[in-house]
Amino acid sequence: MNTAHDQLPPRVRVAGARFWTADPARPWADSLLLDAGRITALDTPAPAGVPTVTLPAGSVVTPGLIDAHLHLSLGAHTLAQLDLSSVRSRAEFEDAIGRAARALAPGRWLRAFGWHEANWGGERPTHAWLRAAGDIPCVAYRMDQHACVVNRPVLELIEGLPCPAGGEIVRDGGGLPTGLLLEQAAWQLVNPRLPVPPADDRRAALRAAFAHCNAFGITTVGSMEYERDLREVHMHLRAHERAACTLRVRATILDRDWPVDFSWGRAFAGDDLLAIVGWKSFIDGTLGSRTARMLAPYADDAANRGMFVEFAEHDAAGHGTRLRQWAHDVLALGFSPSVHAIGDEALRAALDAIAPEDRERIARYEHCQTMDDAELVRMRGRFASMQPLHKADDARIAPARLGQERMKSFFRFRDLARAGARLAFGSDWPIVSCDPRLGVRAAVTGLDLDGAPCCTGQNLTVEETLHAYTAGAADCLRAPEIGRLAPNAHADLCVFADDPFACDWARTLPRIAATVMAGRVVHGSAR
Numbered sequence: 001m002n003t004a005h006d007q008l009p010p011r012v013r014v015a016g017a018r019f020w021t022a023d024p025a026r027p028w029a030d031s032l033l034l035d036a037g038r039i040t041a042l043d044t045p046a047p048a049g050v051p052t053v054t055l056p057a058g059s060v061v062t063p064g065l066i067d068a069h070l071h072l073s074l075g076a077h078t079l080a081q082l083d084l085s086s087v088r089s090r091a092e093f094e095d096a097i098g099r100a101a102r103a104l105a106p107g108r109w110l111r112a113f114g115w116h117e118a119n120w121g122g123e124r125p126t127h128a129w130l131r132a133a134g135d136i137p138c139v140a141y142r143m144d145q146h147a148c149v150v151n152r153p154v155l156e157l158i159e160g161l162p163c164p165a166g167g168e169i170v171r172d173g174g175g176l177p178t179g180l181l182l183e184q185a186a187w188q189l190v191n192p193r194l195p196v197p198p199a200d201d202r203r204a205a206l207r208a209a210f211a212h213c214n215a216f217g218i219t220t221v222g223s224m225e226y227e228r229d230l231r232e233v234h235m236h237l238r239a240h241e242r243a244a245c246t247l248r249v250r251a252t253i254l255d256r257d258w259p260v261d262f263s264w265g266r267a268f269a270g271d272d273l274l275a276i277v278g279w280k281s282f283i284d285g286t287l288g289s290r291t292a293r294m295l296a297p298y299a300d301d302a303a304n305r306g307m308f309v310e311f312a313e314h315d316a317a318g319h320g321t322r323l324r325q326w327a328h329d330v331l332a333l334g335f336s337p338s339v340h341a342i343g344d345e346a347l348r349a350a351l352d353a354i355a356p357e358d359r360e361r362i363a364r365y366e367h368c369q370t371m372d373d374a375e376l377v378r379m380r381g382r383f384a385s386m387q388p389l390h391k392a393d394d395a396r397i398a399p400a401r402l403g404q405e406r407m408k409s410f411f412r413f414r415d416l417a418r419a420g421a422r423l424a425f426g427s428d429w430p431i432v433s434c435d436p437r438l439g440v441r442a443a444v445t446g447l448d449l450d451g452a453p454c455c456t457g458q459n460l461t462v463e464e465t466l467h468a469y470t471a472g473a474a475d476c477l478r479a480p481e482i483g484r485l486a487p488n489a490h491a492d493l494c495v496f497a498d499d500p501f502a503c504d505w506a507r508t509l510p511r512i513a514a515t516v517m518a519g520r521v522v523h524g525s526a527r
Contacts (some may be wrong), residue, residue, distance in 0.1 A: 011035045013046035017059035021485040022471040023318035034491045037518035064219025064492030065436045066473035072223035076209035085114030098132030112140035120156035124151045127179030142288040148186045156343035164188040166309035166520045202233045210247040214523040216435045217512045220248040222477045237373040246522035250477040253279045278336030292343035299403035327354040338364040344372045370409045380420040383476045388443040389432045395448035414458045424476035427466035437509040446505045491519040
């Protein structure tokens with residue numbers, strides 16, 4: 001909570017720091033003039049009667065940071081769930097489940113997230129790992145949310161149901177379910193059976209998520225949201241608790257039952273706090289789960305090239321008529337199609353389906369974690385919406401999945417920049433942390449989560465990376481009034497106590513002193 005002395009006056013000149021504008025034609029300024037939540041001028045004296053706030057020496061101000069791709073409502077829920085991202089053995093996994101089960105209120109499901117088999121040697125968990133939950137229904141999601149492990153009470157709920165296309169119910173040598181469910185098996189068999197928290201609880205969680213993002217200098221997010229959450233949670237806060245809306249949300253709708261119902265989203269009247277920019281579909285899965293669709297088999301699973309899912313699944317080559325029709329419909333309505341494509345063949349299928357009709361090049365190609373040279377050329381002028389911290393995480397398993405020869409296709413940041421693609425960076429929170437500084441570290445150092453270098457030839461400069469977290473992300477989300485420090489732009493600022501352009505990113509992270517949204521201090525202090 002900010003105290004009154006932390007707040008900026010409605011009209012104010014801010015000086016004393018170095019101001020990085022994200023505008024290559026004028027990258028730096030010495031002061032900003034703010035009025036009613038907007039930037040009105042750079043490098044001008046304060047008009048008569050307008051005070052000047054002088055920031056501490058050494059501060060660097062950038063545009064408010066933008067996370068181009070996260071799941072705000074999902075992330076909000078995980079703030080109160082069991083986080084398994086730090087467990088390093090089966091024993092720690094089972095102990096965490098047991099402690100959470102004992103603390104759980106009666107009648108609740110035990111929900112956990114964040115496990116990664118690379119943290120303990122590669123063994124994938126089974127229902128036996130959840131025994132400590134007893135009779136409590138328990139589901140634990142892998143960090144990528146594309147796989148989950150469930151216990152026997154949940155297996156009993158889905159017993160006898162057919163496995164959805166584009167998914168897998170993993171079975172043991174005797175044909176019995178292990179409890180591990182992949183892709184559509186997790187999403188269609190388990191997710192619909194999870195109890196939905198009351199609306200008031202979801203709204204409280206969303207307010208907490210706003211504050212969580214603000215603490216990292218974030219003022220805008222491109223959030224993947226289901227229509228129900230937009231209706232019941234986001235719209236309520238915007239209408240009844242506007243002061244609590246300390247984060248701009250540019251939403252992409254996740255609902256994708258065929259035929260897609262565009263009516264509500266199309267009629268939605270957006271504003272500066274909440275707007276709908278597009279719809280999303282999935283082409284494939286993830287590298288970690290070996291469900292990302294690859295042009296060649298996985299190096300550690302020679303019979304497997306991953307899978308096409310959803311609208312791409314309906315054609316063996318990944319060019320299903322539903323994917324093309326979906327993209328056509330989204331573009332025809334003036335919205336941006338957003339497609340999850342991690343495998344190199346998935347990106348090829350996405351470009352084949354979307355690129356011919358996307359004359360304005362507003363489609364968003366999400367993740368782009370592996371890419372063939374042929375698609376690199378095709379990405380010129382197109383949005384590569386990527387998550388650098390995913391590189392730091394997946395770098396630990398990518399050599400095993402791809403083999404050393406194909407590592408040249410992995411997270412081609414530098415190649416994409418040279419090819420003229422438009423980089424927009426985000427986190428995919430809660431899959432990984434939404435702290436953009438961790439993403440900057442990954443992009444500029446090439447270090448994985450264990451500190452080992454990976455594909456450092458793809459490293460970017462700090463300026464290139466921050467551009468992808470500001471102006472590049474704003475362009476990707478079709479939001480020209482954010483992401484830059486310029487006249488008429490929203491007064492959204494990230495105040496770094498330490499110079500991000502001078503710090504040693506491999507060793508430290510620059511401190512964030514304050515986050516300002518529409519001229520209002522929403523985190524820290526601007527004094």
